[in-house]
Amino acid sequence: xxSGLIFACAGVVLFAMGTAxxxxxxxxxxxxxxxxxxxxxAFLVLIGLAQRDGMPDPVPQAMVLxxxxxxxxxxxxxxxxxxxxxxxxxxxxxxxxxxxxxxx
Amino acid sequence: xxxxxxxxxAALFAVALIAALLELPAPAVDxxxxxxxxxxxxxxxxxxxxxxxxxxxxxxxxxIGVLLLALIVVLAVAARxxxxxxxVADPVLQTLARIAAPLMLLxxxxxxxxxxxxxxxxxxxxxxxxxAAVLLHLAGLAAAWQKPGxxxxxxxxxxxxxxxxxxxxxxxxxxxLQYPPxxxxxxxxxxxxxxxxxxxxxxxxxFLFLS
Numbered sequence: 001x002x003s004g005l006i007f008a009c010a011g012v013v014l015f016a017m018g019t020a021x022x023x024x025x026x027x028x029x030x031x032x033x034x035x036x037x038x039x040x041x042a043f044l045v046l047i048g049l050a051q052r053d054g055m056p057d058p059v060p061q062a063m064v065l066x067x068x069x070x071x072x073x074x075x076x077x078x079x080x081x082x083x084x085x086x087x088x089x090x091x092x093x094x095x096x097x098x099x100x101x102x103x104x
Numbered sequence: 105x106x107x108x109x110x111x112x113x114a115a116l117f118a119v120a121l122i123a124a125l126l127e128l129p130a131p132a133v134d135x136x137x138x139x140x141x142x143x144x145x146x147x148x149x150x151x152x153x154x155x156x157x158x159x160x161x162x163x164x165x166x167x168i169g170v171l172l173l174a175l176i177v178v179l180a181v182a183a184r185x186x187x188x189x190x191x192v193a194d195p196v197l198q199t200l201a202r203i204a205a206p207l208m209l210l211x212x213x214x215x216x217x218x219x220x221x222x223x224x225x226x227x228x229x230x231x232x233x234x235x236a237a238v239l240l241h242l243a244g245l246a247a248a249w250q251k252p253g254x255x256x257x258x259x260x261x262x263x264x265x266x267x268x269x270x271x272x273x274x275x276x277x278x279x280x281l282q283y284p285p286x287x288x289x290x291x292x293x294x295x296x297x298x299x300x301x302x303x304x305x306x307x308x309x310x311f312l313f314l315s
Contacts, residue, residue: 009122016118023110049128058151059135062160065152065227066167069303073174076310080178083314 004052011044028082028092032075039071147288149221156225157292161281165271168264168299171306175260175313179252182313193244201243208236216300220289226299233304234311241312249312260309263302267295 014037021034043064050060086092139151139159146154156164212229219225240246252260270291271281283291 012121016114020114062155073171077174080181084181
């Protein structure tokens, strides 16, 4: 098992953790962070697989560079929408999870 | 109960994906060799930069478009809330920002230049520029971010517009973003330089308009 494959497997674990986080967490900020973790895992898989044969492949590296910047844009967009939701409703949860919070 | 079930499913998912990764066949297309064969025509000596701005320039054009779109949405959503004045900055922070900002500018220009032949390029340089802009804002030295004026708006859009203009100009040659080999180096440098400025402003804007 080369170091590239180890990176790819770590990326898979990060992706699975992020997926579980998106499903389980109620607070929108945590959900955005979990979504970012999924993205980081996917990038790690691409970068790890790109160098599993020793020689790094420039094409996945360029794709990941593009992907990181798009992920930043998506995160900023999500944060702006979350803030707007907070300004409108006073909470950082989606409507059904807020109803559950109210019962607690 | 739900928590346990989701964790179990995620663990099974990870195990299945890792098993698939370990059984992955060798790639059917030898991309590194394909990139290496065309490097002489790309106008750039570093393969990642060549892929980003020449072979897959279309992706990069759309990417800067996505960034600009995200910034416009952030501006539109944030504009309804009143802008608040930053707290009076610490003089130590101000002195540090005054010393660090020119060095960060220098590092950004170096990274942009290094992108032609070693790891570096417009995105890394833009990130350093954005960090410098955020530092200056936190030190209370860059008042322009309070209310984006015309110059700032032109700077935000310049990277996308120049890239689009080059792409449209090259349509005359036959294909979108297919640089003639003789001009490739100069065109890529022009695109990268404006991309760096715009990326720095957009990334700083995404942070500062949200704060």
